Amino acid sequence: MLPTLLARLESPLGTVLGDAAYSSRRNATYVGDHGGEPFFPPKFHWTARSHGHPSWRRMILRYRHHPQVFHESYRFRANVEGTFSSIKRHQGAFLRARNAAMQRREAGWRMIAKNLDRLGRFAARGGAP
Numbered sequence: 397m398l399p400t401l402l403a404r405l406e407s408p409l410g411t412v413l414g415d416a417a418y419s420s421r422r423n424a425t426y427v428g429d430h431g432g433e434p435f436f437p438p439k440f441h442w443t444a445r446s447h448g449h450p451s452w453r454r455m456i457l458r459y460r461h462h463p464q465v466f467h468e469s470y471r472f473r474a475n476v477e478g479t480f481s482s483i484k485r486h487q488g489a490f491l492r493a494r495n496a497a498m499q500r501r502e503a504g505w506r507m508i509a510k511n512l513d514r515l516g517r518f519a520a521r522g523g524a525p
Contacts, residue, residue, distance in 0.1 A: 399426045411435060413473040421449035428454075435470045483510050 398418050402409060409432025414423070419436035427434040428451025438456055446453040459466045487506050493499045 398423045402426065402430065408432070411469055413470060413476070415473075421447060421452040424452040424455050425449045427451060435466065435473075437466075437470065479510070483507070486510070486513075 398414065399422075402412070409427055409430045412427045412432045412434050414434075414436045416437050416439050419438050419442070423436065424434040434451055434455050436455065438459060442456065444453050444456040444460070483506055487509070491499045491502050493502045
């Protein structure tokens, strides 16, 4: 599923964050082959044996030997999850558009509406936008 989602991006991948459900050698290799660096926490008792997937080995060794570096990057995932949760709570969890192009457009408009709402709340408190 992850390669299908990331294939839509036209630029090289940077840091790719995901929960343990995305933690697989195939996903780590896809991210590494497309110019990114995977940050997926491994599931319980997973090994660093690459089985032909060097990005997987680098990710697992970073997680084991440099946990502070791993968690320093992985912590930004909470910001993304919080934003998506907020949008879903205020605007609903489902898109109304039927085809993929219109769904992308609707999701973009929802992001713009959320940012405008935040700016309005900030200005109402007396802050300068």
